[in-house]
Amino acid sequence: MPPHRSETRRRYSGIRSRITLTASSLVALALLAAGVTLVVLLHQSLIASLDAVASDRAQAVASLAVRGALGATVTNTGSESSLVQVVDSGNVVISATSNIDGQEPILARPPTTTAATVISVDRLPAGDGPFRVVALPLPTGSGWVYVATSTVQVDAAVQNLAGLFGVGLPLVLIIVVWALWRAVGQVLRPVDAIRHRASVIGAEDLSQRVPVPDSSDEIASLAITMNAMLERLEAAALRQRQFVGDASHELRSPLAALQVQLEVALTHPEDPHSALNLASVNGQVIRMSELIDDLLFLARAAEGVARSTTTLVDLDDLVLAEVHRLRELGGREIEIRGVRAARVEGSARDLARLLRNLGDNAREHARSHVAIQLATTEDSAKISITDDGDGIQPEDRDRVFERFTRLDHARSRTAHGGGAGVGLSIVKQIVQDHDGRITIEGRSDGRSGAVFVVWLSLASADGAERP
DSSP states (O other), X not given: OOHHHHXXXXXXXXXXXXXXXXXXXXXXXXXXXXXXXXXXXXXXXXXXXXXXHHHHHHHHHHXXXXXXXXXXXXXXXXXXXXXXXXXXXXXXXXXXXXXXXXXXXXXXXXXXXXXXXXXXXEEETTXXXXXXXXXXXXXXXXXXXXXXXXXXXXXXXXXXXXXXXXXXXXXXXXXXXXXXXXXXXXXXXXXXXXXXXXXXXXXXXXXXXXXXXXXXXHHHHHHHHHHHHHHHHXXXXXXXXXXXXXXXXXHHHHHHXXXXXXXXXXXXXXXXXXXXXXXXXXXXXXXXXXXXXXXHHHHHHHTTOOOSOXXXXXXXXXHHHHHHHHHHHXXXXXXXXXXXXXXXXXXXXXXXXXXXXXXXXXXXXXSSEEEEEEEEOSSEEEEEEEEOSSOOOGGGTTGGGXXXXXXXXXXXXXXXSTTSSOHHHHHHXXXXXXXXXXXXXXXXXXXXXXXXXXXXXXXXXXXXXXX
16 A cells, blocks of 8 residues: 555554544443433432331321231231331330330430431341331420331342443443444545545646535535635636736747847947847847736736835826827827826836726727727726727627636737737736726727726825835
8 A cells, every 4th residue: 555545544544543433432421321310310219219108107007007907017018138127115016016026116216306206127026128217206205206218129129220321331332333333424525525536636637626515514615615716726827827828929039130230230349230130139128028027917916016106196197198109109000089187106116007907909900090088087097998899708708807718810910018918917916016906898889899997096195215
């Protein structure tokens, strides 16, 4: 058996044994307490019954003595365990049942009280005990009535019951232990199945799922939670692999171009085109630097690194600066549909990056026209960037913001983000960092194209720079 299987068996059996031992111990203590309590209560009940019968017998004999109907011999009730004597004030026997006739008084001396008394004695002149003796004073005060009843039968009944418990308790405990062992094994079997499946799921294949038992209990909830976690891990691993592939491709292309251009420049240093090659090299370096910068931004966001210093930012200045940049790039008509003065709290560098990524995305996918608008409401600033490209389908409008997501080929290679699908992810991260929201809509005039809308809260009137 492999070491990990042996260790699992030890842990599985250990939990099973501990649960069974603990539950069995509690059951054994409960049964023992119940048995002891039952034996004690039975003994007390039988003794109380004997005392009640003896008291009634003493009352009957005392009534006969008061009426003067008592002879030298008290009529025997037929019970050999019941002994009756009537003594005078000097403790001399004046009447007795035949089974104790001629014997010494049951009690060597009468009780010192004048009330009925119950006494336990181990031995009487008539035989060995133990006995329960009821001593009842005569109403005339001239003597006592003694009634002694053997407790041998009571003790025998109690001992028999205790013996039954002594034999039955271990048998019941054995059955309980067996039932608990089987029940705990049944409960833990799905856990072992989940553990076994989890042990074979590796980073290379996260498509497998742990089995979910049919029962609607905590173990089923655990399996469902683990499967949900595996789904998230699989999705994250898939995005990571896609990112590595995309990033490798995007870095390989400019690196290959750099290598070729540098080799040409080194081979023909006197060629006047070498200066052009160096300018192209510089462009490729800038492109790689921007891609690496984007990747580092997302990595810091994933690690929860705080954003840049927060200040009061004039959003309208950033929008106008982005319009100016896009117009200098040329190739598309850049329209301003209105820019209202708007001040927000945030990072000027990150907000400029947000506008640059959205502007480049719109310019890349527009056929000929990009429109930018900055409007305000009572407490919010609304940035709208519209292009006349192919647009984005409603089912893709949330997915397009996921990291390393690329839709069709027509919208896959943006000027910013290096084609790895990180440009809009950065936009969404910046919007979230500023407690805003971003949506994608279709054009209101019914034409093809996409409208990216960003909502940011306006700064309060007394806002000031804060770290």
